Each structure stands twice: as C-alpha cells, then as structure tokens.
Amino acid sequence: xxxxxxxxxxxxxxVAVEAGVxxxxxxxVLNGQPYVSDEAREAIEAAIAKVGFVPNRAARSxxxxxxxxxxxxxxxxxxxxxxxxxxxxxLLGANAALSEADYQLSCLIADSPRDxxxxxxxxxxxxxDGVIIVSARVGDPITRAVADLGIPASFVGNPRDIGDSPHxxxxxxxxxxxxxxxxxxxxxxxxxxxxxxxxxDSGADRLAGxxxxxxxxxxxxxxxxxxxxxxxxxxxxxxxxxxxCPDIDGVFASxxxxxxxxxxxxxxxxxxxxxxxxxxxxxxxTWALRCDPPLSTVxxxxxxxxxxxxxxxLRQIRGQDADAGLRVLECPVVWRASA
Amino acid sequence: xxxxxxxxxxxxxxVAVEAGVxxxxxxxVLNGQPYVSDEAREAIEAAIAKVGFVPNRAARSxxxxxxxxxxxxxxxxxxxxxxxxxxxxxLLGANAALSEADYQLSCLIADSPRDxxxxxxxxxxxxxDGVIIVSARVGDPITRAVADLGIPASFVGNPRDIGDSPHxxxxxxxxxxxxxxxxxxxxxxxxxxxxxxxxxDSGADRLAGxxxxxxxxxxxxxxxxxxxxxxxxxxxxxxxxxxxCPDIDGVFASxxxxxxxxxxxxxxxxxxxxxxxxxxxxxxxTWALRCDPPLSTVxxxxxxxxxxxxxxxLRQIRGQDADAGLRVLECPVVWRASA
DNA sequence: ATGAAAGCGCTAACAA
DNA sequence: TTGTTAGCGCTTTCAT
Numbered sequence: 001x002x003x004x005x006x007x008x009x010x011x012x013x014x015v016a017v018e019a020g021v022x023x024x025x026x027x028x029v030l031n032g033q034p035y036v037s038d039e040a041r042e043a044i045e046a047a048i049a050k051v052g053f054v055p056n057r058a059a060r061s062x063x064x065x066x067x068x069x070x071x072x073x074x075x076x077x078x079x080x081x082x083x084x085x086x087x088x089x090x091l092l093g094a095n096a097a098l099s100e101a102d103y104q105l106s107c108l109i110a111d112s113p114r115d116x117x118x119x120x121x122x123x124x125x126x127x128x129d130g131v132i133i134v135s136a137r138v139g140d141p142i143t144r145a146v147a148d149l150g151i152p153a154s155f156v157g158n159p160r161d162i163g164d165s166p167h168x169x170x171x172x173x174x175x176x177x178x179x180x181x182x183x184x185x186x187x188x189x190x191x192x193x194x195x196x197x198x199x200x201d202s203g204a205d206r207l208a209g210x211x212x213x214x215x216x217x218x219x220x221x222x223x224x225x226x227x228x229x230x231x232x233x234x235x236x237x238x239x240x241x242x243x244x245c246p247d248i249d250g251v252f253a254s255x256x257x258x259x260x261x262x263x264x265x266x267x268x269x270x271x272x273x274x275x276x277x278x279x280x281x282x283x284x285x286t287w288a289l290r291c292d293p294p295l296s297t298v299x300x301x302x303x304x305x306x307x308x309x310x311x312x313x314l315r316q317i318r319g320q321d322a323d324a325g326l327r328v329l330e331c332p333v334v335w336r337a338s339a
Numbered sequence: 340x341x342x343x344x345x346x347x348x349x350x351x352x353x354v355a356v357e358a359g360v361x362x363x364x365x366x367x368v369l370n371g372q373p374y375v376s377d378e379a380r381e382a383i384e385a386a387i388a389k390v391g392f393v394p395n396r397a398a399r400s401x402x403x404x405x406x407x408x409x410x411x412x413x414x415x416x417x418x419x420x421x422x423x424x425x426x427x428x429x430l431l432g433a434n435a436a437l438s439e440a441d442y443q444l445s446c447l448i449a450d451s452p453r454d455x456x457x458x459x460x461x462x463x464x465x466x467x468d469g470v471i472i473v474s475a476r477v478g479d480p481i482t483r484a485v486a487d488l489g490i491p492a493s494f495v496g497n498p499r500d501i502g503d504s505p506h507x508x509x510x511x512x513x514x515x516x517x518x519x520x521x522x523x524x525x526x527x528x529x530x531x532x533x534x535x536x537x538x539x540d541s542g543a544d545r546l547a548g549x550x551x552x553x554x555x556x557x558x559x560x561x562x563x564x565x566x567x568x569x570x571x572x573x574x575x576x577x578x579x580x581x582x583x584c585p586d587i588d589g590v591f592a593s594x595x596x597x598x599x600x601x602x603x604x605x606x607x608x609x610x611x612x613x614x615x616x617x618x619x620x621x622x623x624x625t626w627a628l629r630c631d632p633p634l635s636t637v638x639x640x641x642x643x644x645x646x647x648x649x650x651x652x653l654r655q656i657r658g659q660d661a662d663a664g665l666r667v668l669e670c671p672v673v674w675r676a677s678a
Numbered sequence: 679a680t681g682a683a684a685g686c687g688c689t690a691a692c693a694a
Numbered sequence: 695t696t697g698t699t700a701g702c703g704c705t706t707t708c709a710t
Contacts (some may be wrong), residue, residue: 105448
C-alpha cells in the first residue's frame with residue numbers, strides 16, 4: 001500500500017510503533033539478520049506495508065559507509081557521445097551485472113571542466129561505492145580524481161597512465177594486425193589507413209597493429225590521421241588519402257563509422273568496392289551491416305566489456321581485489337564483402 | 340592538497356580543530372552563509388585544503404533533505420537504447436542545464452522489471468531530488484512509481500496517462516501533418532506511411548498527423564505499422580508496402596532510421612528517389628544526412644528538450660511550480676533532396 | 679530474541 | 695560573529 005500525497009515519509013520509528021517493537025528489531029528485519037522471532041517479523045512486515053515505509057538511503061549510507069550504487073563516468077567529446085556505437089552497449093552490460101547484485105548504476109556525464117570538478121566532489125561524497133570509467137584519455141583529469149579518491153574503480157580501455165589499475169579491454173593492436181594481414185592477403189599492394197583518435201589508447205594501438213602487419217611494406221604516406229571516430233572524419237581522411245595516393249587499393253579505417261564515411265568518398269570517386277579498393281573497419285557496430293557492401297570488421301564485445309568492468313568493481317567493493325582486475329576480451333574478425 | 344592513501348576521510352570536526360573554530364562556523368563557510376569573519380574564513384579555507392576535506396553528501400542529504408542531484412530515467416527496449424539518436428542529445432542538454440545550477444545528473448537505466456523495482460526504492464531514498472523521464476509509454480510502471488513518490492518530475496514526451504504532469508514535448512501531430520502536406524504538394528498521388536511505435540505518443544501522433552493531412556485521400560492500405568523506430572523495421576515495413584501497393588509514390592517514415600531502411604529497400608526494388616518515390620523522415624538525426632539522397636525530415640530539438648525538462652524539474656525543486664511546467668518546442672521541417 | 683542508547687557527518691536554532 | 699546543542703534516519707553494540 002503506497003502512501004500518496006505529501007505526507008512525511010515513514011521512518012523505522014513509525015514502523016516500530018506500528019508493530020509494537022523497537023527500532024533495533026525493525027532494522028534487523030530490514031537487513032535480514034537472524035535472531036528475530038517469526039511473530040515479530042510478521043508484525044514488522046505488516047507494519048512496513050501499512051505505513052508505506054521505504055528506507056532512507058542517505059541515512060543508511062551515512063552509517064554503513066556504502067550506498068549500493070556504482071557510477072559509470074562517460075567522458076566523451078560532445079559530438080561523439082551522441083553517436084558512439086559502443087557506449088550504449090557498455091552501459092547495458094554494466095547495468096545488467098550490477099542489477100544482478102542489487103546495485104544501482106548511475107551514469108555520470110563529464111562534458112566540461114565544471115562537470116569534472118563537481119563529479120569529483122560527488123564521488124567523494126559517500127553516495128557511490130565504486131566507479132567504471134569509459135573512454136578516458138591519457139592525462140585525463142578524471143583518472144587523477146579517481147586515483148586520489150582511492151575508491152574502487154575499473155576502466156574500460158587502457159590509457160597508458162593508469163598503470164596497473166584494474167581495467168578491461170580488448171587487444172586493439174593484435175586485432176588491427178590480424179585484419180590488416182587479412183586485407184593484405186586479398187592481394188592488395190597499396191594499403192592505407194585512416195587512423196582516428198591517436199590520443200586514445202585504442203586509436204594508437206590500432207595504428208601500431210597496422211604498422212606491425214605491413215612490416216617493411218609500410219609507407220607513412222598511406223596513413224592519414226584524423227581526430228575522431230566519426231563518419232565525417234572518415235570522409236575527410238579518405239579524400240586526403242585519395243589525393244595523395246591515387247593508386248591506393250586497400251583501406252583500414254579505425255572504426256566502422258570512419259569506414260562508412262570513407263566508402264562514401266570512394267564511391268563518389270568512382271572506385272568500386274571491393275573491386276578497386278578493399279576496405280575494413282573496426283567495432284562491428286550497426287554501421288557495418290548498413291554499408292554497401294557490408295563491411296568486414298573487428299567485433300568489439302561492448303556489452304561484455306561493460307559487464308566485466310562492473311564485475312571488477314563489485315569484486316573490489318567486496319574486498320576481493322587480490323583476484324586479477326585485468327581482463328582482455330576476445331574480438332574476432334568478421335569477414336564480410338567489403339574486402 | 341589531496342590526501343592519498345586509505346586514511347579515514349576528514350570531517351568538519353577535523354577542519355574545525357585544525358582551524359581552531361567550532362563546527363558550526365565551518366558549516367557556515369561551507370554553505371556560504373554570512374556572519375563569518377574574514378579571519379575565520381581564511382583559517383577554515385586553509386584547514387580544508389590542509390586536511391583534504393570533502394563534504395560527506397550522505398550526511399548532508401540526510402539533514403537537508405536534498406542531494407543536489409537529479410535523475411534521468413531511460414526506459415527503452417534494449418536494442419533501441421543503443422541506437423536512438425535522440426537520447427544522447429537529451430542527456431547532454433539536461434546535463435548542461437543542471438550543471439549550470441550545480442546539480443549532478445545521474446542517468447538511470449530501466450531495462451527489466453527488477454530494475455524498475457530497485458529504481459523506485461532508489462528514488463525514494465533521498466539521494467535524488469527530482470527526476471526526468473525519457474520515453475515512457477502509456478501504462479509505464481515508471482510513471483506510476485514516480486507519481487506515487489510525489490517527487491519533482493518532468494517527462495520528455497507526452498504519454499496520455501501522465502495527465503497534466505509537467506512535460507516538454509514537440510507537436511508530433513502538427514509536424515507530421517506539415518511534412519505530409521509538403522510531400523503531397525510535390526505531386527505525389529499514392530502516399531504511404533511506415534508508422535512505427537504506435538504504443539508511444541510520438542508514434543501515434545505522427546500517424547494522426549498523417550491522416551489529418553491526407554483527409555479524404557487517406558487509404559488505410561497505404562499504412563504499414565511496425566513496432567520500433569529502427570532501420571530494420573523500416574526495411575520490413577517498406578517491403579510490405581511495396582508488395583501491397585506497388586503504385587506507391589510517396590512515403591512518410593516515422594523516423595529517419597525507418598526512412599533509411601525504407602530507402603534501402605526502394606533502391607533494391609529499382610525505384611529511384613525522389614524520381615519514382617519521394618520519401619521523408621522524422622528526427623533530423625545523423626541518419627538524415629547520411630542517406631543518399633539526403634533526407635527531408637522534421638528537426639527534433641533533442642538537446643533543448645533535455646534542457647527544458649531539466650529546467651522544469653529545477654523549478655519544481657525550488658517550489659516555483661506555479662509557473663507552467665509544460666512546454667511545446669518548435670520542430671521545423673527541413674527540406675532536402677529525398678522528396 | 680529484543681530494547682536502550684550511542685553515533686555516522688552534517689546543519690540549524692539558539693545562546694552568548 | 696561565534697560556540698553549543700539537538701537532531702536528520704539508520705545501524706549496531708551492549709545489556710537483558
């Protein structure tokens with residue numbers, strides 16, 4: 001029976017009075033502790049329903065020093081946040097894992113220096129037991145803030161400066177190496193790369209994998225760097241590459257969105273895919289299937305990344321962090337028609 | 340000077356001792372209250388920095404009965420959450436408005452009955468001062484939970500059963516009417532609609548606007564209903580329509596993603612756009628510009644919707660809800676090449 | 679098995 | 695202008 005209207009919320013005391021017991025006993029029932037008579041338990045449960053009692057979490061957090069809530073910080077440039085195909089899945093994965101453990105996920109956005117300032121106070125405040133950090137860059141103020149806090153934390157991704165902090169990631173370099181090698185194996189001679197987001201570990205590692213795979217055949221002329229993993233940057237990058245090396249016959253785009261933009265430009269330039277130019281992407285997002293022809297790419301297990309990060313935080317909260325926090329998830333190549 | 344390591348967090352008392360004043364005075368400084376000598380203020384500020392004090396928000400929330408945090412509940416089916424082009428912008432808009440008022444935005448996901456259960460306890464708990472609800476459907480349990488709570492709330496959108504609760508929305512029906520009329524004015528004789536998400540106010544209203552615009556020329560045969568605003572549903576819907584009415588020469592798709600899917604199918608069927616068939620969408624999302632030809636559509640002011648909803652919640656928190664919470668934002672038609 | 683009482687960290691009313 | 699004190703709602707010894 002939900003009480004409606006603007007009445008003062010019921011407290012343990014109200015429940016205790018209603019049930020004719022003490023607050024201590026009510027608390028024991030609330031927390032499922034032993035040593036409560038069936039009689040008392042039933043009376044209290046009835047009273048709780050009757051007065052519409054819901055525990056005040058601020059009070060509980062204060063005394064227990066824990067809140068059963070985990071934050072997930074997203075620090076993305078404005079534009080990307082809206083489009084990033086992985087964030088939504090990471091969120092859903094983290095939420096699922098936390099939900100099973102009866103933890104509340106609270107997604108926090110860092111979109112300005114002011115946000116970061118407020119956020120670090122918020123995290124300090126005892127309303128959050130742990131935190132998942134998505135898409136941090138090297139030197140990210142969020143990283144510092146979290147480290148200073150000493151609160152259980154786990155990163156999705158692996159910015160260089162988090163040291164051996166718990167994190168879950170994929171082997172960007174290995175996957176990039178693998179898909180580049182396969183592209184080369186289709187008989188391409190002049191393979192280029194549109195290398196996005198080199199300020200992120202994912203971006204830098206994908207480039208490194210590309211260089212690995214090409215070995216002596218690597219030609220820096222064939223690499224065009226662009227700032228973001230986006231469709232329009234893909235277009236811009238491809239235009240540059242085409243102008244500089246008209247004989248290009250293979251492209252590794254460092255995300256599917258980038259690849260989609262590049263394909264658009266290639267078609268406008270009259271190049272057939274995969275006939276004249278083979279192209280591969282990264283992420284296996286909705287972009288990949290929407291391309292024509294469908295894009296060969298690397299499958300990124302976004303949901304599982306979110307889930308694993310949440311589980312890592314949960315383990316730390318429970319004090320089991322002896323157990324390794326680091327995990328590298330599989331990301332198989334998905335071969336389709338674009339190369 | 341941030342204190343590191345796992346030391347017990349500093350409290351007001353520590354600051355008071357360090358500064359040689361009482362806890363009351365420290366509290367006054369913390370809350371920017373008058374009647375504090377410059378001398379005391381300086382000593383306290385120095386002490387705060389020295390001991391690395393950050394207020395415990397659980398304690399503060401408990402006594403103040405407010406937390407300076409606003410929740411934003413997203414209740415979307417799994418698949419859509421990942422793709423919805425509006426949610427990210429709504430979030431960013433809400434965050435910007437709240438940030439200016441020094442409120443923390445906490446985005447909460449409702450992805451299962453269990454989530455909803457936990458969420459309503461969470462909202463009850465005093466850790467959240469108000470809430471923005473995105474994409475609720477009629478009969479949504481979230482709506483009931485929020486109503487029972489009596490907490491400041493504002494909806495984005497207008498499900499029929501929220502009554503006159505504060506909400507911010509667009510005139511879906513009017514906009515649908517307008518863009519359909521324009522499509523008709525291009526000389527189309529057999530205009531159909533792929534009507535998605537009729538269980539949502541937005542979906543139902545867009546269909547109503549379509550019917551309005553066509554008047555006597557409306558033919559139910561030319562309407563295909565699909566469950567979700569998605570690319571693949573757009574493909575499915577278009578296939579149905581094409582099979583049933585091969586003479587179709589105009590299509591109103593109820594979102595850009597749906598339109599993109601429909602365009603794909605039309606092209607496969609050998610229809611030229613806008614030559615054989617004119618097509619228009621809704622949202623003005625990234626899909627629209629990515630289509631070939633670019634899609635005529637209705638611009639949805641997603642960022643502003645988020646901002647306005649946040650401002651509405653803020654007003655309610657401040658007790659100014661006499662001021663109207665309802666706002667209908669403009670959504671102009673954007674005319675491009677697809678029709 | 680249960681009640682009484684102390685106290686988590688903070689703010690606010692009251693005295694001084 | 696400042697210190698003192700009484701709670702906010704909850705959990706948790708310590709008695710009983």
